[in-house]
Amino acid sequence: MEKFKKKINKFKASFINYIKHPLVFIPLGSFILILSIVLSIYHFAANTLHLKTIPNTKIVIISHDKMSQVVPTTQKTVGALLKAVNITINPGDVVEPDLSAAIKQDDFRINIYRGKPVKIVENGNVTYATSAAATPRAIAIQSGLQLYAEDVAATNPSENILANGAIGAEIDITRATPFNLNLYGSSYGVRTLAKTIGDYLKEQNIKLVPNDKVSPDVKTPISEGMTVSLILTGQKTVTIKETIATPVNQVYDNNLAYGTTAVRQAGSPGQKVVTYKQNLQNGVVVSQDVLSSVTIIQPVTEIVAVGTSLSGIKGDMALAGIAPGDYSYVDYIISHESGWCATKAQGEHYCPAFPDNQFTSNGYGLCQATPGYKMQSAGSDWATNPITQLEWCNGYAVSRYGGWYNAYMHWINHANW
Numbered sequence: 001m002e003k004f005k006k007k008i009n010k011f012k013a014s015f016i017n018y019i020k021h022p023l024v025f026i027p028l029g030s031f032i033l034i035l036s037i038v039l040s041i042y043h044f045a046a047n048t049l050h051l052k053t054i055p056n057t058k059i060v061i062i063s064h065d066k067m068s069q070v071v072p073t074t075q076k077t078v079g080a081l082l083k084a085v086n087i088t089i090n091p092g093d094v095v096e097p098d099l100s101a102a103i104k105q106d107d108f109r110i111n112i113y114r115g116k117p118v119k120i121v122e123n124g125n126v127t128y129a130t131s132a133a134a135t136p137r138a139i140a141i142q143s144g145l146q147l148y149a150e151d152v153a154a155t156n157p158s159e160n161i162l163a164n165g166a167i168g169a170e171i172d173i174t175r176a177t178p179f180n181l182n183l184y185g186s187s188y189g190v191r192t193l194a195k196t197i198g199d200y201l202k203e204q205n206i207k208l209v210p211n212d213k214v215s216p217d218v219k220t221p222i223s224e225g226m227t228v229s230l231i232l233t234g235q236k237t238v239t240i241k242e243t244i245a246t247p248v249n250q251v252y253d254n255n256l257a258y259g260t261t262a263v264r265q266a267g268s269p270g271q272k273v274v275t276y277k278q279n280l281q282n283g284v285v286v287s288q289d290v291l292s293s294v295t296i297i298q299p300v301t302e303i304v305a306v307g308t309s310l311s312g313i314k315g316d317m318a319l320a321g322i323a324p325g326d327y328s329y330v331d332y333i334i335s336h337e338s339g340w341c342a343t344k345a346q347g348e349h350y351c352p353a354f355p356d357n358q359f360t361s362n363g364y365g366l367c368q369a370t371p372g373y374k375m376q377s378a379g380s381d382w383a384t385n386p387i388t389q390l391e392w393c394n395g396y397a398v399s400r401y402g403g404w405y406n407a408y409m410h411w412i413n414h415a416n417w
Helices: 003-022 022-048 077-086 136-140 195-204 314-317 324-337 372-377 387-400 402-415
Strands: 058-064 067-073 093-094 108-113 116-122 127-129 152-156 170-174 175-181 188-190 214-216 227-232 236-246 247-258 261-265 269-282 285-298 303-309
Touching: 058 077, 067 077, 077 108, 093 285, 108 227, 116 136, 127 136, 127 170, 136 152, 136 170, 136 261, 152 372, 175 285, 188 285, 236 285, 314 387, 324 402, 387 402
Parallel strands: 058 108, 116 170, 175 227, 247 303
Antiparallel strands: 058 067, 093 108, 108 247, 116 127, 152 170, 175 188, 214 227, 236 269, 261 303, 269 285
């Protein structure tokens, strides 16, 4: 023990003599200078070479002109990003999702379809246009034609590209005939492809009963602007307009990111007129029966492409053992909790490239586990691995709520909890 104390005292004396020597400031000053230079270089590189995490950056895959372009961006919408990267959209081109669509996730996919020449034929008249729309009706509308719900646009393969001036598509337009329908005293403007009044009655499933009269005769050809009247004698009727909901047809597209959609044909609601025959007793209506239901405006089916691509971080749902039927609930919750950022701590408004607050006592990770480090039960890489986090989140959703649907409903019904 005495020897150890002597060594300590000897070391102290040597150190005091050393720091009294004026040359000690030369290496110390050099060290400080070198450290300052290194820190300056680091900050320059971090800011100039973008080594720092850029807040709210999303990775976007843009497919256009037979190429695929991967772009990190902070732009909020598809249109803003395409403008920022100088990709021109020409008349007739189609962008999916549309230009106003919000970019909210990594591996967001934008597909640009370039317009091609098409031939449009209407009553023998031929026009040419450029379009990349997905359906004949959408092509005609994109080309500037006004189509009514009852009009029909059909596509035929172009047999001679050089002669027709079209690349693989010819659109034939068949116009419905507009006429006036007087339905038991109420008049409506309608359109039809039926050739005769009798054909129109069959189209609308109108069956004449003994008290019904139709004028003109059922064999009369339908012509533009004519008036067709249905007359009921000896009965009181009432007519009610009703809306026919827009039909929606979903098609699935793996070229679009999961959770995104694109409208490939705009739809619209229809309208029908229901006529009731009223039964009277002492001048009071005691009952009524449906006399007819006539569609005066046909609904147009909306065609919506639904993205199914699970590339990138959202593809980890499958790897984490989450059932496909739960994807939409998982996506909704995690999109709102962390924006699919595995390194985000509660209160951070950007996605750090590396964990910087993973041991917070508050929420952390994809589903904002609180505290985040309890996800270590799923794996030692819990702070960075989205699959590990999703495995923990999946177990939590099942054990706490009985499944993702129940977790989703709880989130909705309890103030985003």
